[in-house]
Amino acid sequence: MPHAVPGASSPLLELAVELDREDARPLAAQLADALRHAATVGQLRDGDRLPSTRVLARHLAVSRTVTAAAYEQLHAEGWIVGRHGSGTYVTTRPPGTRTPVAAAERAEQPSEESAVVLTPGVPWAEGIDRAAWRRAWRAAADAPPDDTPARPGLAEYREAVVEHLLRHRGLVVGGLGVDNVLATGGTTSAVAELAFAVLPRGASVAVEEPGYQRAVGALRTAGMRVVPAPVDHAGLVVEDVPRGVQAVYCSPAHQYPIGGRLPAERRIALVERARAEGWLIVEDDYDGELRYDVAPLPVLASLAPDVVVHLGTTSKILTPTLGVGWMLAPREVSAAVLEHRARSGTSPAPAGQRVLVELARHGDLGRHLRRLRRELSQRRALVVERLGAAGIEVFGDQAGAHVVLPLPDADTERRVVDAGREHGLVLDGLRRHHAGPQRWFGLALGYAACSRDDLVRALPLVARSCGGR
Numbered sequence: 001m002p003h004a005v006p007g008a009s010s011p012l013l014e015l016a017v018e019l020d021r022e023d024a025r026p027l028a029a030q031l032a033d034a035l036r037h038a039a040t041v042g043q044l045r046d047g048d049r050l051p052s053t054r055v056l057a058r059h060l061a062v063s064r065t066v067t068a069a070a071y072e073q074l075h076a077e078g079w080i081v082g083r084h085g086s087g088t089y090v091t092t093r094p095p096g097t098r099t100p101v102a103a104a105e106r107a108e109q110p111s112e113e114s115a116v117v118l119t120p121g122v123p124w125a126e127g128i129d130r131a132a133w134r135r136a137w138r139a140a141a142d143a144p145p146d147d148t149p150a151r152p153g154l155a156e157y158r159e160a161v162v163e164h165l166l167r168h169r170g171l172v173v174g175g176l177g178v179d180n181v182l183a184t185g186g187t188t189s190a191v192a193e194l195a196f197a198v199l200p201r202g203a204s205v206a207v208e209e210p211g212y213q214r215a216v217g218a219l220r221t222a223g224m225r226v227v228p229a230p231v232d233h234a235g236l237v238v239e240d241v242p243r244g245v246q247a248v249y250c251s252p253a254h255q256y257p258i259g260g261r262l263p264a265e266r267r268i269a270l271v272e273r274a275r276a277e278g279w280l281i282v283e284d285d286y287d288g289e290l291r292y293d294v295a296p297l298p299v300l301a302s303l304a305p306d307v308v309v310h311l312g313t314t315s316k317i318l319t320p321t322l323g324v325g326w327m328l329a330p331r332e333v334s335a336a337v338l339e340h341r342a343r344s345g346t347s348p349a350p351a352g353q354r355v356l357v358e359l360a361r362h363g364d365l366g367r368h369l370r371r372l373r374r375e376l377s378q379r380r381a382l383v384v385e386r387l388g389a390a391g392i393e394v395f396g397d398q399a400g401a402h403v404v405l406p407l408p409d410a411d412t413e414r415r416v417v418d419a420g421r422e423h424g425l426v427l428d429g430l431r432r433h434h435a436g437p438q439r440w441f442g443l444a445l446g447y448a449a450c451s452r453d454d455l456v457r458a459l460p461l462v463a464r465s466c467g468g469r
Contacts, residue, residue, distance in 0.1 A: 078432075118420075135364075140358055182348075187312075188214045189325070191311070215249055235251075236266065238266050246278070251286060271303055292398045314352070386459040392463050402445055405442050
C-alpha cells in the first residue's frame with residue numbers, strides 16, 4: 001500500500017512509498033530502494049531533511065527496525081547523512097541539477113562571491129579569450145535557424161571534433177570518418193543515452209570506485225545496476241572488475257578523482273576481457289587533452305574501436321556554457337543511439353556546437369588549449385611545491401586540474417572540509433566520489449576555478465587544515 005511520508009520538519013516532503021509484504025525482499029530493502037530511487041529522480045533533493053526512524057516507522061506501519069536498517073544501508077552508500085542534534089538529510093542529487101542547500105547550512109558557507117573554490121571538475125574559464133569568445137558567438141548567430149533537428153549533431157561540428165581528436169588526442173577516426181562521431185550534450189547525457197539505447201534494463205555496469213557519481217546517477221536512473229570496480233594509484237584494477245557485467249565505465253587517461261593513468265598492460269587486459277566476456281567499455285576522456293609531462297597514452301578507442309565508446313566534453317577544457325560533447329562508438333552503438341533519439345524526440349542542442357566550430361575554425365580553440373596546458377602545469381607545480389614544503393603528501397598524475405591530498409580517515413576528512421569552509425574555502429572530500437562504503441580518504445583539490453592569487457593565499461590554509469607545517 002502507498003503511504004504518505006511527511007518529513008519531520010519539512011512540510012514540502014510528501015513521498016509515496018510502496019511496501020509489498022508479499023514481496024520476497026525484506027521490507028528494509030524495499031524501503032531503501034524506494035528512497036534511493038526518489039533521490040535519483042529528484043523527488044528527494046540534496047539537503048532535504050528526512051523524518052526520524054521512529055516517525056517514519058509510525059507512518060509506514062512497520063517496525064522501527066525496518067526503517068533503521070534502511071537508513072543504515074543508505075548511510076553506508078552515501079545517500080543520506082546524520083547531523084548531530086539536527087536530523088538525517090539527503091546528500092545526493094540527480095545528475096544535471098544544482099544542489100539546494102538548507103538554510104542553516106547556507107549561512108555557514110562562504111558566499112559565492114567571496115569563496116575560493118578548490119573543487120575538481122571546474123574549468124579555467126577566466127582564461128578564455130573574451131574577444132575570441134564574442135567573435136565565435138557572433139559568427140554562430142549568422143547561421144539561419146534550424147527547421148529540423150540534427151540527430152547526429154551538425155556535420156561541421158562533427159568534422160571539427162574529428163580534427164580535434166587527431167590534433168589533441170592522437171586519434172585517427174577511420175572507417176566512416178565523421179559518421180563515426182555523434183554530438184552529445186556532455187558526458188553525463190551521453191552515459192544516459194547509452195544506458196537507455198544500448199543496454200538492457202537491469203543490466204550490470206561496473207563503475208570505478210571512487211568515480212564519477214553523475215555517471216552513477218545517470219545509469220541508475222536508466223534502470224542499470226551499478227557495481228563498484230576498485231581502483232588504485234594507476235587506475236582501474238582490471239582483474240577485480242566483477243564478472244557478469246554488460247559494460248565498464250572508466251576514465252583511463254586520468255582516473256577521476258584519484259588521478260592515475262591506466263598503464264598499457266592494463267589497457268590490453270581490459271580490452272581482452274571486454275572481447276572475451278562481451279563487455280562494452282565506456283571511456284570517459286573528460287580532460288585527456290591536459291597532460292604536462294609526456295604525451296598521453298593512446299585512447300582506448302584507437303586500441304579497440306570494436307568494443308570502446310569514447311566520450312569527450314568541452315566542459316573541462318572550455319566551459320559548461322556550451323553544453324556539448326562527443327561520442328565515438330562502434331557502428332551498431334551509434335545506430336542504437338540515433339534510433340533512441342528519434343524515438344524519444346531528442347537531439348543535441350546546436351548552439352554550442354556552432355560556437356565550438358567557430359573557435360576551431362579560427363584557431364582559437366588550439367590557442368586556448370596551449371594556454372590552458374601552460375597555466376595548469378604551472379599551477380600544479382605551485383600546489384605540489386607549496387604543500388610539499390609544508391609536509392603534505394600529494395598524489396595524482398601530471399595531468400588535469402586537480403591533485404589528491406590523502407587523509408587518514410573519514411572524520412579527519414570532514415574536519416578538514418569544515419575547517420576550509422570556516423576560512424572561506426570550498427573543499428571537496430573523497431566521500432562524495434564513492435557510490436558505496438568509503439575506501440579512500442582525502443581531498444580532491446582543484447586548482448583551475450580560482451585565480452592564481454587566490455590559490456597562493458589558500459594553500460597555506462589548506463596545509464594547516466591538513467596538519468602541515
